[in-house]
Amino acid sequence: MSGYLLQTTTEVFGIPVPWLLGICLDCTVSIAPRDFLIAQRNLISFLLETHKRGLSGCPSDFVSVKAFKERGHVIGPRVPLTVVKMDQPGHVGALCDWINRLQRDGKRTALYDAVMNSAWDLLQLHDQLGADYLKVVLVITDGEDNDSQRRLRELALFDETDLNLAVIGVGNSTKGELDRLVPYAVLTQSIDCFDDLFLAMSTVVRVVFHQYQQLQNAAPEPEVCETCGVCPTNGSPWQLHYCTSRNCHVFGVLYCTRCIRELGSCANILGGVGRCPVCRVGELASRTRR
Numbered sequence: 001m002s003g004y005l006l007q008t009t010t011e012v013f014g015i016p017v018p019w020l021l022g023i024c025l026d027c028t029v030s031i032a033p034r035d036f037l038i039a040q041r042n043l044i045s046f047l048l049e050t051h052k053r054g055l056s057g058c059p060s061d062f063v064s065v066k067a068f069k070e071r072g073h074v075i076g077p078r079v080p081l082t083v084v085k086m087d088q089p090g091h092v093g094a095l096c097d098w099i100n101r102l103q104r105d106g107k108r109t110a111l112y113d114a115v116m117n118s119a120w121d122l123l124q125l126h127d128q129l130g131a132d133y134l135k136v137v138l139v140i141t142d143g144e145d146n147d148s149q150r151r152l153r154e155l156a157l158f159d160e161t162d163l164n165l166a167v168i169g170v171g172n173s174t175k176g177e178l179d180r181l182v183p184y185a186v187l188t189q190s191i192d193c194f195d196d197l198f199l200a201m202s203t204v205v206r207v208v209f210h211q212y213q214q215l216q217n218a219a220p221e222p223e224v225c226e227t228c229g230v231c232p233t234n235g236s237p238w239q240l241h242y243c244t245s246r247n248c249h250v251f252g253v254l255y256c257t258r259c260i261r262e263l264g265s266c267a268n269i270l271g272g273v274g275r276c277p278v279c280r281v282g283e284l285a286s287r288t289r290r
Contacts, residue, residue: 011202011206012202012203012205012206012209013049013050013052013053013058013202014053014058015058015134015205015206015209016058016059017059017132017133017134017209017212018058018059018060018061018062018131018133018134019050019061019062019063019133019134019135019136019205020061020062020122020125020126020129020133020134020135020136021050021061021062021063021064021136021138021205022063022064022065022066022118022119022121022122022136022137022138023043023063023064023065023066023118023138023140024065024066024067024068024111024114024115024118024137024138024139024140024141025039025043025065025066025067025068025099025102025140026068026106026109026111026139026140026141026142026143027067027068027069027102027103027104027105027106028069028104028105028106028107028108028109028142028143029104029105029106029107030142030143030173031104031142031194033104035142035170035193035194036104036194038193038194038195038197039140039170039194039197040099040100040102042194042195042197042198042201043065043099043140043197043201044096044099044100045198046198046201046202047063047086047092047095047096047099048092048096050063050086051086051087051089051092053086054086054087055087060085060086060087061085061086062083062084062085062086062125062129062133063083063084063086063095064076064082064083064084064118064121064122065077065095065098065099066114066117066118067102068106068109068110068111068113068114069105069106069107069108069109069110070106070107070108070109070110070147071108071110071113071147071148071149072110073106073110074110074113074114074117077094077095077098081094081095081098082121083121083125108146108147109141109143109144109145109146109147109148110145110147110148110149111139111141111144111145111148111177112145112148112150112151112152112154112155113148113149113150114139115137115139115150115155115165116150116154116155116157118137119137119157119158119163119165122135122137122163123135123161123163134164134205134208134209134212135162135163135164136163136164136165136166136204136205136208137158137163137164137165137166138166138167138168138201138204138205139165139166139167139168140168140170140197140201141167141168141169141170141174141177142169142170142171142173142174143173143174143177144173144174144176144177145177152180152181152184155181155184156184158184158185159184164186164208164211164212165181165184165185165186166185166186166187166188166189166204166205166207166208167181167185167187167188167189168188168189168190168191168197168200168201168204169188169189169190169191170190170191170192170193170194170197171192171193174190175190178190186207186208186211187204187207187208189203189204224240224254224256225240225254225255225256225259226253226254226255227255227256227259227263228256228258228259240254240255240256241254241255241256241257241260241284241285242254242255242284242285243276243278243279243282243283243284244282244283244284244285260277260284263277263278
């Protein structure tokens with residue numbers, strides 16, 4: 001292994017933020033027996049490295065593994081292995097044994113069902129933990145969804161939460177599915193064979209973490225008037241105003257003092273609470289900025 005690849009595969013296990021990682025593994029007959037064995041070995045190697053990371057002083061991670069086949073056959077191990085705290089060697093070993101016993105006997109592929117199943121598991125666990133985790137649903141597949149009850153558009157959940165979807169497609173037959181998943185996934189990666197799976201998983205988590213860092217460090221976008229786009233301050237406090245009536249079609253829309261006066265607010269908004277100039281019913285609330 002080259003120095004660069006070695007650095008890539010080891011850097012990810014030094015990430016200082018703990019993970020909530022949901023791994024979804026394709027277990028269909030389209031995967032050759034030898035390739036499936038390689039996939040199992042690579043996945044287990046990744047889990048063992050994740051276990052070591054917890055023993056080295058890094059915060060403990062939580063990992064769930066789902067095997068997906070046809071509709072109604074998205075399966076995972078029973079409690080206490082449903083979601084494993086990765087600093088517990090007994091549970092980690094039992095999870096690896098479960099992965100070793102998986103069979104590639106699925107006739108069809110319920111990929112979207114597996115994704116949503118794993119996503120809800122992570123969200124529920126996150127609510128219980130109450131700490132800041134890097135939350136990733138990582139899908140490993142060699143094909144396309146053709147049997148899910150869930151629809152592709154339901155993956156908009158990943159746009160509405162801080163969950164991250166990443167997909168590793170193995171072989172040429174995954175191109176169409178990877179293209180369809182682009183709007184919902186922070187990363188889609190195509191690899192030629194399952195021999196590259198460990199490196200691909202390491203790369204995916206590292207890239208998602210870097211994006212997470214950028215979001216954490218980014219300054220919040222300043223709020224501006226929806227009409228003029230700016231609010232002159234002249235070094236003095238200025239205000240943004242919005243209608244509080246949910247029945248108003250501009251409910252929550254921000255206007256600066258100048259623009260809302262031009263719209264015809266029916267009260268002196270500089271001297272007190274006024275009425276929305278659009279619906280003439282809802283009270284105006286203000287946000288003061290300097």
